[in-house]
Amino acid sequence: MPSRTDVDAVIIGAGFSGLYMLHKLRNQLGLTARVVEAGGGVGGTWYWNRYPGARSDSDSYVYGFTFDEQLWREWEWSERYPEQHEIRAYLEHVAQRFDLYPDITFDTRVTSATFDENTDTWTVSTDSGKPLTARFVIAAVGALSASNTPKFAGIETFRGESYHTGHWPHERVDFTGKRVGVIGTGASAVQAVPLIAQEAADLTVFQRTANYIIPANNGPVPEPVREERKQDYAGIRERIQNSAFGFELTLLEKGAAESTDEEIDAVLQPRWDAGGFGIWLGSYVDMFFLDEANAKVRRFLHDKIREKVDDPETAELLIPKGYPFGCKRNPLDSGYYETFNLPHVHLVDVQANPISGITPSGVRLRDGSEHEFDAIVYATGFDAMTGPMDRIDIRGRGGELLREKWAEGPRTLLGLMSAGYPNLFTITGPQSPSVLSNMPVSIEQHVDFVAKMIGELAERGAASIEPTREAEDAWVAENQALAEATLFPTADTWYMGANIPGKPRVFLPNLSFVGPYRAKCDRIAENDYEGFAFSGASAGPPHHDREQLLQPRVPR
Numbered sequence: 419m420p421s422r423t424d425v426d427a428v429i430i431g432a433g434f435s436g437l438y439m440l441h442k443l444r445n446q447l448g449l450t451a452r453v454v455e456a457g458g459g460v461g462g463t464w465y466w467n468r469y470p471g472a473r474s475d476s477d478s479y480v481y482g483f484t485f486d487e488q489l490w491r492e493w494e495w496s497e498r499y500p501e502q503h504e505i506r507a508y509l510e511h512v513a514q515r516f517d518l519y520p521d522i523t524f525d526t527r528v529t530s531a532t533f534d535e536n537t538d539t540w541t542v543s544t545d546s547g548k549p550l551t552a553r554f555v556i557a558a559v560g561a562l563s564a565s566n567t568p569k570f571a572g573i574e575t576f577r578g579e580s581y582h583t584g585h586w587p588h589e590r591v592d593f594t595g596k597r598v599g600v601i602g603t604g605a606s607a608v609q610a611v612p613l614i615a616q617e618a619a620d621l622t623v624f625q626r627t628a629n630y631i632i633p634a635n636n637g638p639v640p641e642p643v644r645e646e647r648k649q650d651y652a653g654i655r656e657r658i659q660n661s662a663f664g665f666e667l668t669l670l671e672k673g674a675a676e677s678t679d680e681e682i683d684a685v686l687q688p689r690w691d692a693g694g695f696g697i698w699l700g701s702y703v704d705m706f707f708l709d710e711a712n713a714k715v716r717r718f719l720h721d722k723i724r725e726k727v728d729d730p731e732t733a734e735l736l737i738p739k740g741y742p743f744g745c746k747r748n749p750l751d752s753g754y755y756e757t758f759n760l761p762h763v764h765l766v767d768v769q770a771n772p773i774s775g776i777t778p779s780g781v782r783l784r785d786g787s788e789h790e791f792d793a794i795v796y797a798t799g800f801d802a803m804t805g806p807m808d809r810i811d812i813r814g815r816g817g818e819l820l821r822e823k824w825a826e827g828p829r830t831l832l833g834l835m836s837a838g839y840p841n842l843f844t845i846t847g848p849q850s851p852s853v854l855s856n857m858p859v860s861i862e863q864h865v866d867f868v869a870k871m872i873g874e875l876a877e878r879g880a881a882s883i884e885p886t887r888e889a890e891d892a893w894v895a896e897n898q899a900l901a902e903a904t905l906f907p908t909a910d911t912w913y914m915g916a917n918i919p920g921k922p923r924v925f926l927p928n929l930s931f932v933g934p935y936r937a938k939c940d941r942i943a944e945n946d947y948e949g950f951a952f953s954g955a956s957a958g959p960p961h962h963d964r965e966q967l968l969q970p971r972v973p974r
């Protein structure tokens with residue numbers, strides 16, 4: 419049996435995933451657990467991303483936990499899409515409501531986790547304090563928590579203010595009267611640019627890849643709609659858990675390929691007017707597979723951009739080219755396109771004329787031209803999905819480093835575990851639906867499943883669980899096959915690792931869809947955890963000596 423450890427579980431990260439995991443392990447399974455969080459508070463994404471306009475693109479009524487009906491009912495969101503500070507307040511409320519704070523250590527970064535095969539335990543080291551030993555490590559590190567700043571030559575020489583949207587200062591940043599440069603045009607920039615433009619004297623946006631952007635249509639949710647939803651807790655929960663993407667959105671049976679332009683307009687216009695992800699995740703399924711179908715949806719979106727942007731040249735630059743709609747994270751906007759109609763806002767194409775470096779006074783382009791700024795905002799995204807794991811020295815059996823095992827791309831079973839790393843679980847890890855879903859739905863499913871696996875270990879009196887190599891190979895292959903059947907790999911996106919130089923070009927999330935993926939996990943559990951190996955002590959069939967693992971304990 420494993421030797422005595424400081425705690426049963428170390429959980430890395432105090433966002434949605436880490437908080438629910440702690441609640442589940444401690445309050446429901448009676449285990450001892452410690453959350454280690456690099457930030458100074460709970461919230462994860464919503465602790466770090468405080469840039470102007472930061473808010474969820476998921477509708478608020480589905481962007482939260484559903485595991486506790488009372489919690490779901492008692493929290494009132496003020497708008498259709500909650501703003502950063504509101505989501506952070508919600509997660510603080512969750513931490514308080516379930517008394518999670520005493521088991522969270524803040525301002526502490528996990529630097530390594532090492533598995534000891536003799537004792538079946540993990541030793542987790544941090545950048546402060548003494549290491550912790552545990553039987554289980556749960557990496558609730560977030561799919562989008564490792565921010566990425568391109569290594570521009572001279573970046574450290576800039577004399578003005580520099581910001582990254584992914585770790586924004588806690589105090590308000592005032593751009594009034596300043597010349598501001600924003601580098602990047604992904605979801606964060608799309609939210610920030612209209613608000614920065616309201617303050618800045620002059621704003622230049624550097625665009626490498628234009629995005630397809632749909633109106634958010636934010637605002638207060640009408641009272642009758644709120645009330646109707648309140649009455650339908652069970653229905654909403656059931657629908658989002660069994661949906662394709664964790665929303666109340668359904669893909670259409672009739673394809674775009676066999677629709678006329680008029681039919682397409684009739685389908686897409688109401689979705690455009692409603693705002694949100696309806697055009698992306700709730701319209702034509704064939705646009706993800708057939709370029710011919712995708713082109714018909716693109717035609718509709720290109721026309722919209724031309725309608726919104728006054729200057730035809732700027733409109734052409736804002737029209738995405740060379741990749742299909744829907745295969746890149748679809749930002750939602752509140753006035754992004756219109757911002758480029760303002761006389762003090764400029765768009766610079768750094769696809770044609772790339773940034774060659776940062777100078778003490780601004781941004782220099784390859785053609786030698788220079789743009790001078792008082793502040794530069796890097797809206798350059800994240801080393802997605804594998805980045806947060808790669809930044810920790812995770813050593814499994816035989817001392818193998820996880821990032822070396824994953825050098826050609828992640829290798830997991832279900833995006834939950836990797837062979838050779840017993841009792842190490844990832845919440846919404848690579849090769850799970852994760853970022854292709856409304857994430858709280860996927861987070862709850864993973865946390866519940868991990869808790870179930872840990873409970874199963876107790877049932878069996880086993881010391882550890884990990885995937886077999888064969889099952890892992892099959893999942894990796896299935897993951898790639900699913901992606902290759904679609905147009906996703908044809909786009910240079912962070913889903914493909916394409917935003918990080920040197921990162922292998924592998925499709926990172928899983929395309930099984932939320933409902934079928936959940937069903938697959940359940941089937942695996944029912945099928946004696948097919949593809950997973952239990953080891954240590956009595957790893958055989960379940961027996962009923964649960965006491966040992968599942969009885970409530972005080973921290974040692």
Ligand SMILES: Cc1cc2nc3c(=O)[nH]c(=O)nc-3n(C[C@H](O)[C@H](O)[C@H](O)COP(=O)(O)OP(=O)(O)OC[C@H]3O[C@@H](n4cnc5c(N)ncnc54)[C@H](O)[C@@H]3O)c2cc1C
Nearest residue numbers: 431433434435456462463474475476527528559560856857
């Ligand atoms: C700007 C932005 C907008 C988003 N909008 C949406 C949306 O509309 N809908 C949606 O579904 N999802 C959205 N997401 C994704 C969002 O990340 C998830 O919805 C959700 O917040 C993830 O929760 P999490 O707990 O898994 O990860 P996170 O919230 O990322 O939390 C992970 C935590 O782990 C900590 N951590 C990581 N590594 C270490 C370490 N080595 N040591 C200690 N601590 C560590 C981090 O500091 C972080 O606090 C958005 C993400 C971003 C960045």
